[in-house]
Amino acid sequence: MRDPEKIKIMKRFLGFVRKEFLHIFRDFRTLIILFGLPAAMIVIFGYVVSTDLKNADIAFLDLSKDDITTDLSDRICSSGFFSRTDDLSRYGDIDRILKKGKAKAVVIFGEHFGRDLISLGEANVSIIADGSEPNTATLVVNYITAIISDFNQQYAGKMVAGAPVIRPEVRMFYNPALQSQYMFVPGVITMIMILVCALMTSITLTREKEFGTMEVLLVSPLKPAQIILGKVTPYFILSFINVNLIILLSWLIFKLPVKGSFFLLLAESMLYILLSLSLGILISSVSKTMQQAIFASLLGLMLPTVLLSGFIFPIENMPKIYDWISAILPPRYFIVVIKNIMIKGTGSGFVWKETLILAGMTFLFLTAAIRSFKTRLQ
Amino acid sequence: MRTILYLIRKEFLQIFRDRFIGKAIFAVPIVQMLILVPAVTLEMKSSEICVVDKDMTSESRGLLGQLEGSTFFKIPVLASSENEANDLLHKDKCDLILQIPSGFGKDLGMGKPARVMVSVNAINAMTAQLSWAYLNGILRDYNRNIIADKAGSVAVSQIQITNRYWYNETLNYNYFMLPGILGILVVAIAFLLAGLNLVKEKEMGTIEQINVTPVRKYQFIIAKMIPFLIIGLVDLAIGLAIGRVTFHIPFEGSLLLMFLGAAIFMVAALGLALFISSFSGTQQQFMFVAFFFLIIFILMSGIFTPIESMPVWAQKIDLANPVVYLMRINRMVMLKGSAFRDLSREMYSLMVIAMLFTVLAVLRYRKTA
Numbered sequence: 112m113r114d115p116e117k118i119k120i121m122k123r124f125l126g127f128v129r130k131e132f133l134h135i136f137r138d139f140r141t142l143i144i145l146f147g148l149p150a151a152m153i154v155i156f157g158y159v160v161s162t163d164l165k166n167a168d169i170a171f172l173d174l175s176k177d178d179i180t181t182d183l184s185d186r187i188c189s190s191g192f193f194s195r196t197d198d199l200s201r202y203g204d205i206d207r208i209l210k211k212g213k214a215k216a217v218v219i220f221g222e223h224f225g226r227d228l229i230s231l232g233e234a235n236v237s238i239i240a241d242g243s244e245p246n247t248a249t250l251v252v253n254y255i256t257a258i259i260s261d262f263n264q265q266y267a268g269k270m271v272a273g274a275p276v277i278r279p280e281v282r283m284f285y286n287p288a289l290q291s292q293y294m295f296v297p298g299v300i301t302m303i304m305i306l307v308c309a310l311m312t313s314i315t316l317t318r319e320k321e322f323g324t325m326e327v328l329l330v331s332p333l334k335p336a337q338i339i340l341g342k343v344t345p346y347f348i349l350s351f352i353n354v355n356l357i358i359l360l361s362w363l364i365f366k367l368p369v370k371g372s373f374f375l376l377l378a379e380s381m382l383y384i385l386l387s388l389s390l391g392i393l394i395s396s397v398s399k400t401m402q403q404a405i406f407a408s409l410l411g412l413m414l415p416t417v418l419l420s421g422f423i424f425p426i427e428n429m430p431k432i433y434d435w436i437s438a439i440l441p442p443r444y445f446i447v448v449i450k451n452i453m454i455k456g457t458g459s460g461f462v463w464k465e466t467l468i469l470a471g472m473t474f475l476f477l478t479a480a481i482r483s484f485k486t487r488l489q
Numbered sequence: 490m491r492t493i494l495y496l497i498r499k500e501f502l503q504i505f506r507d508r509f510i511g512k513a514i515f516a517v518p519i520v521q522m523l524i525l526v527p528a529v530t531l532e533m534k535s536s537e538i539c540v541v542d543k544d545m546t547s548e549s550r551g552l553l554g555q556l557e558g559s560t561f562f563k564i565p566v567l568a569s570s571e572n573e574a575n576d577l578l579h580k581d582k583c584d585l586i587l588q589i590p591s592g593f594g595k596d597l598g599m600g601k602p603a604r605v606m607v608s609v610n611a612i613n614a615m616t617a618q619l620s621w622a623y624l625n626g627i628l629r630d631y632n633r634n635i636i637a638d639k640a641g642s643v644a645v646s647q648i649q650i651t652n653r654y655w656y657n658e659t660l661n662y663n664y665f666m667l668p669g670i671l672g673i674l675v676v677a678i679a680f681l682l683a684g685l686n687l688v689k690e691k692e693m694g695t696i697e698q699i700n701v702t703p704v705r706k707y708q709f710i711i712a713k714m715i716p717f718l719i720i721g722l723v724d725l726a727i728g729l730a731i732g733r734v735t736f737h738i739p740f741e742g743s744l745l746l747m748f749l750g751a752a753i754f755m756v757a758a759l760g761l762a763l764f765i766s767s768f769s770g771t772q773q774q775f776m777f778v779a780f781f782f783l784i785i786f787i788l789m790s791g792i793f794t795p796i797e798s799m800p801v802w803a804q805k806i807d808l809a810n811p812v813v814y815l816m817r818i819n820r821m822v823m824l825k826g827s828a829f830r831d832l833s834r835e836m837y838s839l840m841v842i843a844m845l846f847t848v849l850a851v852l853r854y855r856k857t858a
Contacts, residue, residue: 138771138773138774140768140769140774140777140778141773141774141777144777144778144780144781145777147781148777148780148781148784151781151785152784152788155785155788155789156788158800158803159788159789159799159800159803160788160789160793160794160799161794161798161799163618163798164795164798165797165798166797166798167795167797168797183648206655209655209656209825210821210825210826210827210828210831211827211831212817212821212825212827212831215795215797228648232647233647233648233649234647234648234649235648235649235650235651236648236649236650236651237650237651237652237653238650238651238652238653239652239653239654239655240652240653240654240655241654241655241656241825242654242655242656242657242658242660242664242824243656243657243664243665243820243821243824243825244665244795244820245532245654245657245660245661245662245664245665246531246532246665246795247795248654248657248660249660252652252654253622253626255650256626256650256652257622257625257626257629259648259650260629260633262648263633263647263648264629264632264633264636266648279604279605279606279607279624279625279628280604280605280606280607281607281608281609281621282606282607282608282609283608283609283611283617284578284608284609284610284611285610285611285612286611286612286614286617287611289611289614289617289618290614291614291615293611293612293613293614294612294613294614294615306780310776311773314772314773314776315773318771318773398509399509400507400509401685401689401772401773402507402510402685402689402772403507403509403510405681405685405772405776406509406510406513406681409677409681409780410513410517414521414525418525418528418529419528423793424528424529424530424531425533425613425616427534427535428530428531428532428533428534429527429528429530430527430528433527433528436524450612454612455579455612457579461579461580
């Protein structure tokens with residue numbers, strides 16, 4: 112039999128959790144955003160943010176205007192990647208059209224292009240790309256180069272019949288359709304958890320401080336640990352629902368399956384939620400006002416999560432020092448874990464190292480959070 | 490006018506009374522610039538490729554040599570079997586696998602097309618496409634050499650391609666990201682601070698004290714806007730100076746034009762922030778709604794990815810997204826030196842949006858709430 116004292120404490124605690132839940136649900140607007148933001152982000156990342164080249168505006172400066180240049184420019188425009196904006200007539204127009212941002216690149220055929228190609232066996236085409244957008248510029252130049260090279264090969268093939276060529280066969284592993292969702296769904300999960308757990312808990316805890324209601328709670332028969340636990344339990348549950356919602360949505364909209372063990376994924380998510388919650392408690396203990404808590408969570412947690420964890424920008428591309436900086440950021444490990452379980456379908460054998468690091472961090476932050484809360488009481 | 494000046498003074502005192510916020514306002518741009526600009530890059534410097542050469546002829550080694558010659562690909566390991574290579578791909582030890590089957594050299598020697606197999610880790614679709622494009626380029630070069638060899642003395646007609654990148658010759662990614670990060674900085678500071686500030690007055694009840702004074706609605710809104718406008722522009726100046734000193738970012742255009750664009754943009758952002766804040770009762774509520782808008786505005790602004798790649802409906806929505814215009818103005822003025830006539834569409838659109846949001850904010854603010 113449990114002794115009645117314990118049951119009483121438990122009841123008290125549950126009553127406190129209920130009160131916190133009521134607080135959250137009373138604020139209907141925040142609740143909508145809490146679940147609307149992940150949905151909106153999945154749609155934006157899935158349909159809107161795309162690095163593919165589509166309908167890039169290209170201008171032509173064709174000084175030769177012969178059959179070959181017409182054929183080539185038609186090939187470029189019918190490839191589906193480009194659309195023709197303008198036909199220029201002078202070199203001076205290039206600067207004007209690029210400065211206005213009306214074209215990403217200008218393709219220039221010199222005078223007597225076709226004649227040179229036939230009689231001299233060589234002709235020059237130049238591409239001037241707008242380097243202020245390096246990624247698009249590289250893609251544009253690469254694609255045009257590929258189209259012209261194909262033309263070259265066909266043209267050469269006509270002259271040297273039966274020339275041997277290498278035929279590559281490509282397989283895109285884990286993501287055959289090259290969907291960008293595979294990359295961002297783990298990122299969205301990580302981000303939403305930081306947002307819900309760390310940001311929201313730090314705000315609610317600081318709010319009690321700023322309004323002085325924390326004192327009221329502290330003189331209640333609840334122990335400090337119970338207060339913290341009661342404050343974070345609703346957010347734990349909400350984030351857990353959110354994770355499931357994101358996974359469900361990405362499966363419904365993008366047919367993104369969980370290849371590995373679903374339970375392992377949920378267990379890892381719970382570990383990460385715990386970690387973010389302890390970060391939130393830590394932030395609340397160092398900030399005096401809600402604005403401070405908001406700034407600290409946004410700048411200290413949100414920005415690094417979005418930009419330095421390898422979610423949008425691969426860490427391999429960054430200067431070496433960022434490899435070390437991101438090594439202390441929890442999201443980096445969590446993203447590896449989700450990617451492995453969801454997309455590659457690997458089991459715990461592949462993620463134990465990351466899990467261990469995350470568990471260690473959780474332990475560290477949790478101890479620090481509890482300690483900081485205690486010292487504040489004195 | 491005097492009233493507005495007094496109110497502005499009050500706002501400044503209020504902002505800087507919180508020492509943490511006072512410091513954060515100026516420390517954040519510095520840290521953001523220094524840390525984020527070099528990190529935020531989509532430029533691929535190298536890719537690790539694992540080669541399974543089952544052929545071991547001079548032809549396959551020739552292809553390998555060509556691969557080794559490229560600065561982009563690194564060949565950390567040679568695997569002996571397909572399984573071994575797949576395992577490496579699984580463990581993220583390599584990004585691509587190139588398999589050369591036996592008979593590759595023989596086929597080429599007999600003048601038959603030869604096959605190679607390429608496997609790419611495509612979880613990140615973009616890097617997968619890029620590294621495959623690079624590898625394809627190498628294969629194409631190899632092809633061309635074979636054709637040229639076969640053709641012997643017969644001249645093969647070729648189109649030579651030369652390309653140049655204007656405004657950013659070396660395709661330095663920092664040049665691209667710095668104006669974008671500057672934009673985020675300005676929008677985050679203005680948007681969040683201003684909105685939080687107004688909601689805090691509501692939450693604490695101090696707004697009632699202003700409501701009972703004869704301060705007019707527009708005076709109140711203007712006095713709320715101007716301090717953050719000034720802070721935002723100072724932040725922009727700090728950011729620009731850091732970009733200049735640390736990253737040697739060129740500045741081709743007119744400084745005045747850039748600040749004009751930023752100022753109009755800030756009015757739009759502040760107007761929207763104050764408008765949203767009139768719907769929220771607590772700072773937490775405002776935070777969430779503002780964050781929702783902020784993240785959507787920024788992601789759709791073309792800061793990371795080109796707007797042309799977005800679906801048409803998203804491009805239509807983007808017409809009302811002030812961040813889009815700010816990104817374009819920042820980049821075009823800084824890197825290309827575009828003048829007002831090149832940017833007139835962006836400037837006028839921003840002005841319309843700014844006016845709209847400000848009017849909405851003034852109308853929504855009720856003194857009798």
